[in-house]
Amino acid sequence: MLSIAIPVLNEERGLTRLQERLVAVLDGLGRPWEVIFVDDGSRDGTAAQLLALNARDPRFKAVILSRNFGKEIAVAAGLRYAAGAAAIVMDGDLQHPPEAIPALVRQWEQGYDVVYGERSNRETDTTLHRLMAQVFYGVFKKMSRTELPQGAGDFRLVDRRVVDVLNRMDERARFNKGLFAWVGFRSIGVPYEVAARGDGRSRWRWRQLMRFALDGIVSFTTIPLRVWSYLGLFVSACAFLFALYILVEALVFGINAPGFPTLIISVMFFSGVQLISLGVIGEYLGRVYDEVKGRPLFVVAREIGVGGDPGPQASERRIASP
Numbered sequence: 001m002l003s004i005a006i007p008v009l010n011e012e013r014g015l016t017r018l019q020e021r022l023v024a025v026l027d028g029l030g031r032p033w034e035v036i037f038v039d040d041g042s043r044d045g046t047a048a049q050l051l052a053l054n055a056r057d058p059r060f061k062a063v064i065l066s067r068n069f070g071k072e073i074a075v076a077a078g079l080r081y082a083a084g085a086a087a088i089v090m091d092g093d094l095q096h097p098p099e100a101i102p103a104l105v106r107q108w109e110q111g112y113d114v115v116y117g118e119r120s121n122r123e124t125d126t127t128l129h130r131l132m133a134q135v136f137y138g139v140f141k142k143m144s145r146t147e148l149p150q151g152a153g154d155f156r157l158v159d160r161r162v163v164d165v166l167n168r169m170d171e172r173a174r175f176n177k178g179l180f181a182w183v184g185f186r187s188i189g190v191p192y193e194v195a196a197r198g199d200g201r202s203r204w205r206w207r208q209l210m211r212f213a214l215d216g217i218v219s220f221t222t223i224p225l226r227v228w229s230y231l232g233l234f235v236s237a238c239a240f241l242f243a244l245y246i247l248v249e250a251l252v253f254g255i256n257a258p259g260f261p262t263l264i265i266s267v268m269f270f271s272g273v274q275l276i277s278l279g280v281i282g283e284y285l286g287r288v289y290d291e292v293k294g295r296p297l298f299v300v301a302r303e304i305g306v307g308g309d310p311g312p313q314a315s316e317r318r319i320a321s322p
């Protein structure tokens with residue numbers, strides 16, 4: 001069986017279209033399938049729509065989360081419920097064309113465990129967005145040992161083996177692209193055309209994107225923590241040399257005590273450096289705190305049509321669902 005996991009937030013308008021296109025494509029594959037929508041705390045009629053989709057075709061299932069947990073966690077929820085031998089993750093706004101699914105499945109049948117969709121165009125994003133993405137991926141590449149496949153979006157197929165590993169990772173600060181890459185296995189890209197947004201608007205807010213970028217960096221590298229020791233070493237060495245210079249100057253030219261501006265500037269500069277380094281430690285510490293609390297990754301308000309084997313997270317889900 002094939003499972004399709006789709007996170008949705010306020011997507012009521014496109015869902016019927018999505019269902020039609022999915023059915024057309026998936027029925028052509030000649031194998032059983034299920035679609036698991038994860039409603040990430042929508043405020044519009046998405047949940048009602050999902051119920052209707054399920055009534056029309058029970059292969060469309062849904063998990064309604066109790067509030068907005070963010071896309072990365074919604075994807076994680078979808079994968080926990082996925083029962084198939086492979087799972088496909090895609091967006092619910094029709095930007096990831098269902099028609100590209102057969103190409104992903106073909107590569108999986110060839111023996112690849114991770115098949116990621118490669119965006120052949122990025123025109124659907126604003127210039128600023130593209131620029132920021134470029135900076136982020138550049139920084140990520142420099143700092144992290146996990147290699148992200150170039151141009152890979154969030155549209156991908158993963159084998160059961162990968163799903164099982166992901167389901168065992170219950171970190172809260174989730175950066176799926178990195179996690180998929182971290183798991184490893186044989187992977188390959190398949191190009192696809194990103195469609196324009198159905199209603200022209202990204203569901204991400206800038207603040208969320210920033211948070212997401214920070215999560216990505218912080219969960220995949222500790223370099224920002226370590227640079228401060230090197231910087232400290234360097235600054236101390238400079239201070240030592242400067243002290244020597246002052247000493248020699250005093251011995252040769254006699255005592256002279258200028259340098260009030262130098263003093264102020266260096267005090268301000270180094271308190272700035274210290275505050276930044278403290279802030280970086282805080283970023284990591286805050287995340288350690290979040291993880292240590294061990295709260296469930298997500299809370300399910302309602303399950304529509306999903307059932308059967310609850311999988312390894314059974315106890316958590318029993319607590320989670322009313």
Ligand code: UDP
Pocket residue numbers: 006007008009010011040068069070071074090091092093095201202203204
């Ligand atoms: N989404 C979600 N929770 C969120 C934000 C987005 O489940 O907090 C879903 C959204 O409904 C869509 C997918 O994630 O199906 C991708 O979101 P969007 O299209 O806004 O992102 P972008 O196209 O900018 O990557």
Ligand code: MG
Pocket residue numbers: 091093095197202
């Ligand atoms: Mg989109």
